[in-house]
Amino acid sequence: MKISNKQIILDKVINELDRFVIDFTNILKKHTNYVIVSGYVSILFGRTRTTEDIDLLVPKMNLVDFKKLYQDILSNNFWCINAENPEVIYNDYLNKDIAVRFARKDAAVPNMEFKLIRTIVDKTSLKESIEVKIGKNILKISPLEMQIAFKKKILGAPKDMEDARHLEKLFKDSLNMKKLKKYEQMLR
Amino acid sequence: MIFDKKKNQKERFEFIDFWVEYMKTHEDKEWSRQQAIIINSVLKRTK
Known part of the structure; x- marks a missing residue:
């Protein structure tokens, strides 16, 4: 990858x-x-x-x-x-x-x-x-940051939390944390 | 207690962490070959 x-x-x-x-x-x-x-x-x-x-x-x-x-x-x-x-x-x-x-x-x-x-x-x-x-x-x-924010903040079912964890761990070194925060605020 | 949801979730998270580590230390072709077995077998059952 x-x-x-x-x-x-x-x-x-x-x-x-x-x-x-x-x-x-x-x-x-x-x-x-x-x-x-x-x-x-x-x-x-x-x-x-x-x-x-x-x-x-x-x-x-x-x-x-x-x-x-x-x-x-x-x-x-x-x-x-x-x-x-x-x-x-x-x-x-x-x-x-x-x-x-x-x-x-x-x-x-x-x-x-x-x-x-x-x-x-x-x-x-x-x-x-x-x-x-x-x-x-x-x-x-x-964007992966949007996926993670949406799954954790909006969906929240066990399957979604697992999907979010998978993406977070896999892309740990390349995620844009500022973007993630921006999306989290957008979803509030 | 019949089923410990928290323990189950913890174990599932632990497997996700293991699998991600596996993906990072193996070629795309190798992890995706294994993923394809699971996905293709499920979809085959729907046909």
Whole structure:
């Protein structure tokens, strides 16, 4: 693992969860910016657990652009668990701040929990996101300091505290403590 | 006491510390190979 300011290079064996995330974000990045947050970030960096969903934040987009993205998602063998009609997905879910889930066809898990960016925390996660390079693939994730602060201050379940500890210990020498404090204050 | 939550949490934290140390002292390919066994086996059961 090589760590620099805005990029981490991982020379890892790609597991099925990583493959799922890489395949989905390869479609997504043709249409929009994005940032991955929460549990998968810890798993990407070696936590010995899995998850049923990967949390994904996407900047606000209009219906026309969403329809183009949705068509591309469908044509790459994913489906939306919540609804079929893109207008329903857009108007009844995303525009009302409700996440929708995309899985591979013929499966329900794992799935991408797809949500439009709303809050200052979401916006900061995207704006200050970092890249993780795995071979030729690049994933955009929320800053590690934000992950740690969010898991400890907001979520707080045993699983979240363990994820936070994993990241804290693994990146002990590279975490920006000023940033961590800033995010902790933001989350109060 | 049937189940000691605090003791359990302490033991889980201890394993996390061990695993992070293991990751730091082994190549990415080695720790991720082991992680992939766990993740792939769980996902296989959902198919």
